[in-house]
Amino acid sequence: MNSVGEIGGASFASVPFPTPGSRSGAKRIASRLPVFSYAGGRHADPVPDAAALAVCSLRASHPGMEHPALDGVSLRIPSGTRVALVGPNGSGKSTLLKAVVGLLRPESGSILVHGNPVGACHHRVAYLPQRGEIDWRFPINVRKLVMTGRYVHLGWLKRPGREDHELVHDILARLGIEDLSSRQIGQLSGGQQQRALLARSLAQGSDLLLLDEPLAAVDAETREKISAVIRELWESGKTIVTATHDLESLSSDFDAAFYLREGREAAPEAEAFTGIPLR
Amino acid sequence: MSWLTGPLQYSFMQTGAVAAVLIGATCAILGVYVVLRGMAFMGDALSHTVLPGLVAAYLLGVNLLGGAIVAGVATALGVGWLSRRQSLREDTAIGITFTGMFALGVLLMSTVSSFRDFTHMLFGNILGVTSGDLIAISILAALVLLCLFLFHKELELTSFDPTHAEVIGLRADRVRYGLLILLALTVVVGIQAVGVVLISALLITPAATASLLTKSLPRMMLLSAAFASASGLAGLYASYYLNVSSGAAIVLSCTALFIAVSILGSLPTPKATG
Numbered sequence: 372m373n374s375v376g377e378i379g380g381a382s383f384a385s386v387p388f389p390t391p392g393s394r395s396g397a398k399r400i401a402s403r404l405p406v407f408s409y410a411g412g413r414h415a416d417p418v419p420d421a422a423a424l425a426v427c428s429l430r431a432s433h434p435g436m437e438h439p440a441l442d443g444v445s446l447r448i449p450s451g452t453r454v455a456l457v458g459p460n461g462s463g464k465s466t467l468l469k470a471v472v473g474l475l476r477p478e479s480g481s482i483l484v485h486g487n488p489v490g491a492c493h494h495r496v497a498y499l500p501q502r503g504e505i506d507w508r509f510p511i512n513v514r515k516l517v518m519t520g521r522y523v524h525l526g527w528l529k530r531p532g533r534e535d536h537e538l539v540h541d542i543l544a545r546l547g548i549e550d551l552s553s554r555q556i557g558q559l560s561g562g563q564q565q566r567a568l569l570a571r572s573l574a575q576g577s578d579l580l581l582l583d584e585p586l587a588a589v590d591a592e593t594r595e596k597i598s599a600v601i602r603e604l605w606e607s608g609k610t611i612v613t614a615t616h617d618l619e620s621l622s623s624d625f626d627a628a629f630y631l632r633e634g635r636e637a638a639p640e641a642e643a644f645t646g647i648p649l650r
Numbered sequence: 651m652s653w654l655t656g657p658l659q660y661s662f663m664q665t666g667a668v669a670a671v672l673i674g675a676t677c678a679i680l681g682v683y684v685v686l687r688g689m690a691f692m693g694d695a696l697s698h699t700v701l702p703g704l705v706a707a708y709l710l711g712v713n714l715l716g717g718a719i720v721a722g723v724a725t726a727l728g729v730g731w732l733s734r735r736q737s738l739r740e741d742t743a744i745g746i747t748f749t750g751m752f753a754l755g756v757l758l759m760s761t762v763s764s765f766r767d768f769t770h771m772l773f774g775n776i777l778g779v780t781s782g783d784l785i786a787i788s789i790l791a792a793l794v795l796l797c798l799f800l801f802h803k804e805l806e807l808t809s810f811d812p813t814h815a816e817v818i819g820l821r822a823d824r825v826r827y828g829l830l831i832l833l834a835l836t837v838v839v840g841i842q843a844v845g846v847v848l849i850s851a852l853l854i855t856p857a858a859t860a861s862l863l864t865k866s867l868p869r870m871m872l873l874s875a876a877f878a879s880a881s882g883l884a885g886l887y888a889s890y891y892l893n894v895s896s897g898a899a900i901v902l903s904c905t906a907l908f909i910a911v912s913i914l915g916s917l918p919t920p921k922a923t924g
Contacts, residue, residue, distance in 0.1 A: 410819030472817045493819040500813050509686060509810030510867045519807050523818035528800060555865040571814075 405526025418486025520574030670882030701755030722834030
């Protein structure tokens with residue numbers, strides 16, 4: 372991990388796991404912005420000392436639903452911490468993550484990522500969706516799927532370069548799926564699919580990672596690999612927000628937990644892990 | 651081989667052959683996206699809705715392709731707009747637009763005394779392609795293929811993972827509008843060969859055949875283009891020698907290829923060693 376120090380934290384688009392083979396390429400990637408950005412050239416630098424994620428009185432609904440999925444949620448996540456969003460199904464964990472990445476427009480309240488609205492910093496946020504969001508039958512291989520994590524840095528018209536390919540190769544190896552790189556994505560097991568999706572999030576090189584149930588219904592090997600990678604991300608200075616309903620590993624794997632119930636912040640039960648304050 | 655080369659001494663056969671390959675390749679390559687994104691019904695609808703545009707242009711004495719492009723693009727945008735707020739399901743929006751537009755086309759046709767003039771619009775006539783038509787077809791085909799090449803990565807991503815596209819700021823709905831416009835242009839290109847009624851076959855069948863054979867998108871596109879071009883030429887020759895409808899012959903060639911590949915694919919294959 373000796374190479375992390377030279378670029379980790381210095382740049383929002385820094386590479387998660389530079390390996391000796393790709394260091395020169397990684398450095399160049401880190402400082403690149405797309406010429407024709409998908410978000411239309413809107414771009415803002417991180418505000419110094421701002422929280423990685425600051426959500427204030429957020430209210431949001433799914434289209435066509437009567438009750439808001441989130442109602443008056445506020446939290447502040449300091450940079451470089453691991454935070455668990457805890458709650459039963461339907462409590463609003465996924466909705467909160469979706470609102471942060473801009474998949475759901477808030478009705479009221481604000482969301483700031485490193486001090487900026489989401490639209491100004493797509494490249495600084497990576498989102499790991501639940502597996503069902505993707506058409507796994509589509510004729511695309513694992514390498515290409517992971518490469519789509521680089522698209523936010525490429526923008527319109529630009530094709531992935533040698534550095535992008537090297538980075539993707541390294542990340543696939545990191546997650547132990549390099550031998551599957553030419554497989555069509557539908558031919559993977561559930562755990563392998565989950566690792567491929569995490570690999571894509573890593574390829575984005577974002578400072579803030581939002582993971583929606585990354586360990587749901589995966590095999591033991593995947594669980595171990597993903598947990599190790601998340602730990603290493605944290606050690607390299609990333610902020611990681613994870614939706615989970617696994618209460619057992621909270622105190623060992625997270626710095627703080629935020630409890631949700633029916634779209635509102637819930638008071639944790641007595642003895643429950645809370646960690647550092649999220650205010 | 652003279653049966654193959656002989657007819658090519660006629661310029662209408664040369665023009666027809668070039669047109670068949672161009673049209674086949676364009677429809678089939680775009681058709682891969684149509685099949686993978688489940689837009690077959692949309693393709694079928696778009697092709698029918700260019701009819702009023704064609705007939706109106708004919709009645710007004712303006713360029714037919716222009717009329718078709720306007721009608722096709724208007725439909726593409728109209729359906730997208732109707733189903734935008736999810737108060738109407740998209741297939742319902744398509745059904746309403748498509749039948750309404752086609753009926754309008756038929757109504758306009760019935761005002762003209764010689765109904766026969768329109769049979770080439772409905773069913774195509776690859777032998778009737780003029781050199782002027784060929785230039786228009788080439789320009790449109792080049793435009794569609796260039797767009798598919800330049801925006802491949804966005805089309806691919808929004809096809810299998812629109813969520814990730816939105817997360818990185820790429821608006822999947824706008825990419826979809828773009829694809830619908832390309833689809834409208836492609837339909838217009840294909841009308842010369844197989845007509846409005848059968849054009850969706852050229853979009854769907856070769857792509858579906860290719861999808862049975864490979865799990866790689868670029869290879870699927872190449873195979874699809876090859877199947878459609880071959881079917882186009884087969885239809886052209888069938889039309890020349892047997893004096894049958896060229897559009898129907900082209901589509902039936904596509905269908906025959908699909909059936910052949912399906913049957914070959916369902917046969918038990920000898921296990922590969924290792």
